[in-house]
Amino acid sequence: MTNHFENLSIDPNELPSLEEVNFKPIDPNYLKVSLISSALFFVVLIGAAIAIIELSDFEEKMNGYLISMGAILLFSVANIILTILGFKKKKYALRQRDIIYTKGLIWSVRTTVPFNRIQHAELKQGPIERLYKINSLKLFTAGGQSSDLVIPGLPDNEALSMKDFVLKKTEEDGAEQS
Template sequence: MLFENPSIEINELPSTEALDFKKLDPRYLTVKIVNHTIFFSFSGLGLVLFAWLRDGFPFNPVYLILLGAWVVIYLITLWYMIKAFQFKGYVLRERDIIYRKGWLWSSTTIVPFNRIQHCELSQGPFEKTYNLAKLNIFTAGGQSSDLRLPGLKKEEAARIKEFLVNQINDHNKPRS
């Protein structure tokens, strides 16, 4: 029991459990895999270059072990990324927006509309080719409470943004 003498029925409040989360665009997973692979291949390449410049071609076994470890880390993180992707999702409710993520470590972040300061769209280079966008929602609570909603179709992201901006303006209007 949350309160000893509540003035409202707490169990009847809208719950964030068992909501119908909308999944992210599957093409965003491709973007993530590409980004991930690029990062790992560049840093792996750096390692190879370093080893080559130091000892010449027959690599020192230490570097081979390091490189092997690098590949294993790459594969594990990639696997986790793919596995976790299906758990990412968002819901727009009447008065707030919810973003859920995580497979083993999961989290749900909720920002009420009347606490949003502003929002903006951003697009990485690969997201552009797939016509995807990321919606960034900023509150006054600092970086940790800002909501970053990736993997939206650009039109969809723009639509949500417009909806949110309208909500903010409605809230700021003097009430009669």
């Protein structure tokens, strides 16, 4: 690869590239969790549609059902396909000095946060996630909400050790700072 930036003291090609990092996929249970929560969402949506049609004085209820259920079916199928395909794109990696998370099927996004910039870390677990014993690791930076990193789908024990690892790293790298 040619170096685009001749004025820098170090050739960026000599730095460890993020492309060669071994990314780890997140726990397959996360796929089940996201499918269940979107199924719940569609059940609620169908309920709402039925309620609206039954309570209003539509002339032709059959048409109402056909249109609304058709639309919901279309959305749910699209949602399921995107969730399944998108799941494969959710991967993370821990390097010596930073943590990386990638996601996105159509718009792929890769976020990297150096350990010496992490403010604090917390684990989050919703009710469905609890059933499958998985967690989300949330890393806060000073860059505000838009740059906070959330890694979902981490099994209980792994999530805990990862949080401890990140906090230890943050402390070490931060201590060097001042």
